[in-house]
Structure formats: C-alpha cells, structure tokens
Amino acid sequence: MRVSTSLDIRQVAVIGAGTMGRGIVISLASAGLSVLWLDSNRPTLDAGLSAIEQIWSQQVVKQRISQPEAEANRQRVQAVHDYAALAEVDLVIEAVYESLELKQEIFRALDRQLKPQAILASNTSALDIDAIAAVTARPQQVLGLHFFSPAHVMKLLEVIRGARTDNAVLDAACRLGERIGKVVVVAGNCPGFIGNRMLASYVAEARKLLLEGALPHQVDAVLQQFGFAMGPFRMYDVVGIDLEWRARQLAGEGMEAPLVQVDNALCDLGRFGQKTGHGYYSYPEDSRHAEHDPQVDALVLEISHGLGYRRREISKQEILERCLLALINEGAKILEEKIAANSHDIDQVWLNGYGFPKDAGGPMRWADAQGLPLIAARLEHLQSLFGECWRPAALIRQLIADGRHFFNVQEGEV
Template sequence: MSQTSFEIQQAAVIGAGTMGRGIVMCLANAGVNVQWVDNNPQMLEQALTTVAQTYAHNVRQGRIDQAEADARMARVSAAADYAAIRNVDLVIEAVYENLELKQKIFRELDGLLKPEALLASNTSALDIDAIAAATRRPAQVLGLHFFSPAHIMKLLEIVRGAQTSPAALEAALALGKRMGKVSVVSGNCHGFIGNRMLHPYVLEARKMLLEGAYPQQVDAALQGFGFAMGPFRMYDVVGIDLEWRARQLAGKGQDAPQVQVDNRLCEMGRFGQKSGNGYYHYEPGSRQAEHDPEVDALILRVSEELGFQRRDIGAEEILERCLLALVNEGAKILQEGIAGSAHDIDLVYLNGYGFPADKGGPMAWADQQGLADIHQRLLALETRQGDQWKPARLIGELAAQGKGFADR
C-alpha cells in the first residue's frame, strides 16, 4: 500500500470514558472496525453497553434500522491489551489530559504497531510535538480533537505537528469526511484554534463578574447576539470542575482573581448541570438553567474581598469585550499561520462553539463591521483596560489597506 493512498480500515481507541465512547461510535458509524482498549475492564464493559444502548435508542427514534444498529455494533470489539491491536492502521488515544501519560502510551504503541500506522491524540490543548517526540514516527503523529459529545458534534480539529507528513494529514482528512465531520486543520499551539480563542473570551466574561455583572446578564447578552449558550451556561454543561481540577493538578493558576468564583463554586460541590447546581440551579432531571440568588451573593462577596468597586455593566459592553477578544485572538492565530484561513476559524466557531450561523463566524462578523472600525475599538479598549487589548498586527495592516480577513 503506497503512502499516498493510505486508507484507514482498522482503528483502535484507547480510553473508555465519555470521549472514547463518542469516538468509537464515530468510527463504527463510518464503517471502520474498532478495537477498544481500557486498563479498567469494568469501565470498558460499561462503555460497550452504553454504545449498544445508544444504537438501540437510535433505532427507537427511527434514525437507523435494526440491521444498521447490528452492523455498527459488530464493528466494535474489546481488546485485552496493546499487543492485541498491533495490526490497526490508526490508534486514537482518548485518556485524560496528562502529557506524561499520553507520552507513555505513545511510546508503547510506537514499539508495537506497524510502521505506517498513524498515532492520534484527542487532546484539546496539549503539545502534539511533545507527544510525537516520545515516538520514532513523528511523521505519523497528529491530533484529532473531537468535540463532546463526539458522535453528535460536527467539528473535528486535525492538528498537524511540526513533522506530521502530508500523507498522514490526507488520511485524517479523508477519515473526517467519512465520519461526516467538518474538519479543520490547525497548527500546533496551546488550545489549537477553538480553545485558544475561547480562553480570552471566557476571561473577559469572568472579569466582568468581578467588575459588576452577573452570570445570567452575561449569558443573556451573548444569547441575545445569537450564541447557542453564554459562557456560564456552557461551563455548567461541560462541568466547572474540569478546569478547577486541571489547575490543582498543574499546581498553578489557582490564585488568579478571575477564577476565584469558579473555585468557590467547586469547593461547594457546585460543578454544574451534573451536580444540580453550578452558576445556575437545575431541578432534578431538568437541564433548565435557573437563576440562583445564592450565586449572585457569592459573586458579590468574592469581588468585594478582592477589592473591586462594582459598577453597572450593560449588554453592549459584554458583547464588545467578549466578541473583540475572540476576533483579536483569531487574528493572531491567522498571522502565526496556525489556521489556514479566516474561513477555517469561522468553521471552528460555527460548528464547535455555537457562534450564530447568520453572523458567519467571528472573523466574518469582524469583516462586516470593517477592520478599521474593529481596530479603533480595540485601541479604545487598550487605553481603558491595558495592553492585553493591543490589536493584533494583522488587523492594523489589513485595516490600513482597506481589506478584510477574507482577503487574505
């Protein structure tokens, strides 16, 4: 089989958590045979049951027939260990976000798999080159960042490392197409395209809580603009505790003023929807986010303890700060060559982050505003709030030429 026409017939997934389950279904649904490995046999057993239940549910809903459900299920099998998966074309690792653990897995797999097999990590932020460095096949290593729930979300970020070969990228893009994904290639940097842009966006939202806003105000402004959900509802859905635990593990970031509200919520066991309380309250069995005055009181206390003078923050300021934070980071991603085009960035935000479809994505929205206008607005924020608002070089350059991101 020549490198150029490498087609993925057999795959393996490492990890039977939520992401692993979704990825297994994506592969099985696309006609790929999947061997599934997890070092906890009970967890793997449960995961196989969950997948079977999901297919049964799809049959009841009339989405697929029984024969199709049986065919999909037949493509999935449990594998006892890494030795059992040595003949696969692709392994996708979906264990928790820990670089050392991922390097250890990749080192072991590299020693067992056939030389042309691809090794992919479903990391959402870790350094693909550092993971590839644990192997003797860095050209065959890449990131396949699925979005949760993986079998439902359309977006797939394909992350190319410094040494990822064009053939490996081509095979990954072909697989993305077979799985019915919207695939976007990203360069390797912390958080890739989507999560890297999300960081300054949620940072502004959190800062505004300390300065005078409340969660439902911030969310209402962004949902009014057309987002599927605002940042605080989003955190309740994914779990506020994920970043909190990551900060604990890393032993850093826990003291930043912006995360103090999150920390206090987590210390109270308010992890979001799954625990019935987060930034909002949820009645048993309900996903309806309800305003919780207790959270407002907590925010008031935390901001006063930190010495903030609270003020009224309107919907306009919320939109201005959150949207311009996205656009400015997007421009940096473009200027660094992490994304191939502004359209790619928009695809990520439309398909993975609930950006309003009628606005075309953050970069298209900025082009509609006019980059000269965006540039001025960023300069005004820089004057008022400091140099984190310094406009990306690319915005100034394009604005001076009367061009937009789309012209690049």
C-alpha cells in the same frame, strides 16, 4: 522515514472509554469502520460498551437507524485488553484525560507495539502535539484529532498538524474525518489550537466582567441574545465546571489566579454544573432547564469584593463588545501565526464547535461586516481603558492599511 503517499485507514483503535472515547467509537463504528477499544480499567470499558449499545438502541427508537444497523455497528466494536492486540491497526486515537505525562506514556507503548506505518493520534484539546510526538520514533506519523463533546453529535473535528507531521498522514486523517461526517479544519500546533485558544480569550473576558460588576446570568443573556447557542457560564455548566478545576489540581498550578476563583468556589461546594443539578445555575431534577440562582450571585459578589474589586454597573453593550472583540483579536493573531489557513476555517470552528450564530457567519466574517477600522478603533478604546492586552493584532492594522478584510488572507500569507 517517509510514509506512503496514500494511506488507507480501515481499522482503528481507540484508547479510553470515558465520555470522549465513547463518542469517538460511536462515530467510527457508525461510519462502517472496525474499532478495537482499549481501556486500562476493565469496568470502565464494560460500562462504555453498555453505553454505546444504549445510544444505538435510542437511535433505533427514534428511527434514526434500523435495528440491523445498530447490530452491525455493535459488531464492529471489539474490546481488547492490551497494546499487543492493536499491533495491526492503521490508526489509533488516544482519548484519555488531559495529562501530558500520561499521553506520552501511552504513545511510547503504542510506538513499540504498532506496525511501523500506523498513525498515532491524540484527542487532546490543548496539549503540545510535538511534545507527544517527540517520545516516539515516528513523529511524522503523529497528529492531533480534537473531537468535540459529545463526539458522536458535534460536527467539528480539528486536525492538528505537528511540526513533523507528514502531508500524507494529514490527508488521511482529513479523509477519515469527512468519512465519519465531520466538518474538518486543519490547525497548527499551539496551546488550544484554534477553537480553545480563542475560547480562552473569550471566557477570560467574561470572567473579568463577573469580578468587575456583572453577574453570570447577565453575561449569558447578552451573548444568547446576540445569537450564541448559550453563554459562557451556561456552557461551563453543560461541559462541567470541574474539568478545568481538576486539570488545575492535576497540574499543580493556576489555582490562585483571580479569574478562576468563582469556578473554584463553585467546585468546592460540589456545584460542578448540570450533571450535579447545580453550577452557575440550578437545575430541577431530571431537567436541563437552567434557573437563575441568587446564591451564585452572592458568591460572585463575595469573591470579587474579597479580591479588592470595586463593582460597577456594566452595560449590555460593554459585555457584548468585550467578549466579541477578545474573540476576534485572538483570531487575528491565529491568522498571523499561520495556526489557521484562513479566516473561513476559524469561522467554521466557531460555527460548528462553539455555537456562534450562523446568521453572523462566524466571528471573522462578522468582524469584516462591521468594518476593520471600527474593530480597530474599539480595540484601541479598550486598550486605553484596560491595558496592552487589548492592543489590536498587527494583522488588523496591516489589512486596514491595504484596504483588505480577513477573508482576503490566503493560506501561508501574513
């Protein structure tokens, strides 16, 4: 079945009334779209309705919107209590927690209940879109819409193209993203897509540095001095250290990996981050100010020694180089695999979703400015010290041989 060559999205449904669902509903309704909101837990849905009203009220107080605008936004949102109520929507965005089995269950139900031409989207941040699409009879109308939290504030929207996603569906999703004021980047389907796949490499290096000799506040200070909005450990405090911890528990795997042992220990202590007042940092009551906590330093030392690491002094230059080069090498692989159309899209993801310094232009532009021969030489040096994970991506060598840069790579080109 082919979908229409022109799709008009007028009414949208959102499934899930947690933090992400609330932000998505605010984004849609604020842009004038009618939204049906479903959550299997009635108290959670009621709390969500109260939360979005409060946010719009705060925007009125701050004179960002008028009272009539706030009331109009609220009128566009209707709570519903079963899938049958969604039968005529043009698009549904699923925004429940990261469980492939749960998402597949929801998409089976949606496929049965929604009109044939409706688009089904998942807000997954890393799961396989094709595995979600496969449980439906309309894989050509399934794609990912990866919003960033808080969804009504963050500008980035990754639109994830599945193997069978129809071009008209992709175009309609991109137009919707632009309508609600997002910076839209299309990504191919792989674990983590563009942003979170690169983040995994970046964070893994930061975690290795902790075990080898650095401390969380030292790593964050170097990256913030470079220009990041916040370092990786401060970022985890803001997002919630427990999110990945709970996901590992749910999946029943990954809990024993050395790189997550500091995170595990913090979560075992109830230090989930800023929301609990303690994480990698401590936070005074009713404050977002991160304060260095020597107890965390002691915990890092205890865990690294327990894992058999011989700690050493790690320079600021090594911290910066390893984190940035891990990011860039992964970005090059993403370009090789055509997960991103071009290096500009990768830079847009990192500028708008991850706080990369704007004056550096994004990780790929920064790498071009340094010179790819220098990037390759530093990667090869790290490869000689730390192993094959640092081997320069084949694209980097190819571009050097051709006298080209990342920005020269066009869509569909290797």
